[in-house]
Amino acid sequence: MNDPIWSWILLCASAVAAGAVNAVAGGGTLLTFSSLLAVMSPVSANATSTFALFPGSLASGLGYRKELALCRPHLIRLLPPSLLGGLIGSLLVIHLPERVFNSAVPWLLVGASILLALQRPISRYLGAHPHATPTRRTVAIVVFFQLLVGIYGGYFGAGIGILMLSSLAFMGIPDIHQMNAVKSILAAGMNGVTLVIFLLSGVIVWKYALVMGLAGAVGGYAGARVARRIKPDYIRGFVILVGFAVAFYSWSAKK
Numbered sequence: 001m002n003d004p005i006w007s008w009i010l011l012c013a014s015a016v017a018a019g020a021v022n023a024v025a026g027g028g029t030l031l032t033f034s035s036l037l038a039v040m041s042p043v044s045a046n047a048t049s050t051f052a053l054f055p056g057s058l059a060s061g062l063g064y065r066k067e068l069a070l071c072r073p074h075l076i077r078l079l080p081p082s083l084l085g086g087l088i089g090s091l092l093v094i095h096l097p098e099r100v101f102n103s104a105v106p107w108l109l110v111g112a113s114i115l116l117a118l119q120r121p122i123s124r125y126l127g128a129h130p131h132a133t134p135t136r137r138t139v140a141i142v143v144f145f146q147l148l149v150g151i152y153g154g155y156f157g158a159g160i161g162i163l164m165l166s167s168l169a170f171m172g173i174p175d176i177h178q179m180n181a182v183k184s185i186l187a188a189g190m191n192g193v194t195l196v197i198f199l200l201s202g203v204i205v206w207k208y209a210l211v212m213g214l215a216g217a218v219g220g221y222a223g224a225r226v227a228r229r230i231k232p233d234y235i236r237g238f239v240i241l242v243g244f245a246v247a248f249y250s251w252s253a254k255k
Contacts, residue, residue, distance in 0.1 A: 003039065008211070010035050015212035019056030019219025022161055023063065023184065024227045024238060027109075027246040028053060029158040032212065040205055046093070046156065047198040048205045050191055052212035056220030057188035063224025064181030071182045074171055077139065078146045078182070079189050085150015086190035090197035092155050106247040108152065109159045113243030115166040134172045142167045146186070153190040154197075160187055162243045176239070180227060184220075 014035040018028030032052050036045035061068060068075075134142070145167045153160040161183050168179040198204055 007039060010038070011208060011212055012215040015052050015056075015215035016219035016222075018053055019059070019216035019221075020223030020226075021219075021242065022053060022056055022187065023060035023220045023223030024180065024242075027159050027162060027242045028056070029156070029160075030246055030249060032216070033158065036208065039208070043093075044203050044205050047201070047203040048209045048212070050157065050194055050198060051204050051209040052216050053220075054188065054191045054195060054216075055213045056216035057184050057191060059217040059221035060224040061181065061184040061188060063221050063227075064177065064184060067178040067181035068185065071173065071178050074168070074173065074182050075185055077143060078186055081143050081147035082150045082153075082186045082189045083193050085147045085152075086154040086193035087197070089151040089154020089156075089190075090194040092151070093197070094201070096155075104152075106251045109162060109243050109247035112159070112163045112166040113240050113247070117240045134170060138170055142171055150190050153187065154194045157191070157194075159243065159246050160190065162239060162246075165239055177227065180224070184224070 011032075014031045018031040020028075021031065022028035029049055032049040033045050036048055040048065146164070149160055149163045149167075152163070164183045164186060165176070165179050168182055173179050173182065195204075
């Protein structure tokens with residue numbers, strides 16, 4: 001470890017913060033990815049960031065274990081398209097230029113944030129309510145959307161939590177904490193498939209990945225435990241705020 005101590009502090013702090021943010025809303029990838037760009041190439045930063053946040057997704061799922069027990073049907077429906085999408089997206093990393101998906105990041109985040117902000121009036125208009133069983137059409141749309149999220153998550157992944165929360169709201173899941181529980185496991189599934197591709201490609205920088213993975217797990221578990229004690233409406237507002245903030249960051253980074 002010949003790197004200056006400040007770089008290790010920055011990387012570990014970004015991993016802890018990213019794990020916590022992902023447990024509550026999503027967008028943590030931009031924290032780890034941005035900090036890793038200071039010490040490595042974009043492709044390696046993307047792969048190393050994915051590894052670093054994988055333990056955090058699992059840890060936040062553990063933090064929401066009570067909620068997960070109530071959400072098994074949703075996991076059964078949405079985990080397969082998440083895994084397939086993650087596989088497709090990670091393979092696209094090898095064959096497509098990074099700018100293709102990066103150019104869509106802010107638009108995806110803004111759209112998802114607006115959708116989440118308007119979820120209640122839209123649900124009333126569509127006749128969807130918390131605790132209500134979603135129609136087959138709604139389930140089919142959400143499953144297809146989850147496949148697209150998986151593809152995007154496998155390619156880059158910043159904000160996949162926000163994208164998933166915007167669609168999970170229409171699945172009859174009663175509160176934001178249960179949605180966060182489902183989101184954490186689905187994100188872990190996507191990242192797990194993506195990691196297999198990155199491992200085979202040899203693009204992960206292990207000296208950073210291992211340390212940041214531990215830090216991300218701490219942040220993910222702590223974030224989930226804290227979020228469960230906060231009023232759901234506050235979490236929803238924070239999710240929307242993070243979505244617009246990450247989108248603004250993405251736009252400003254392109255200038």
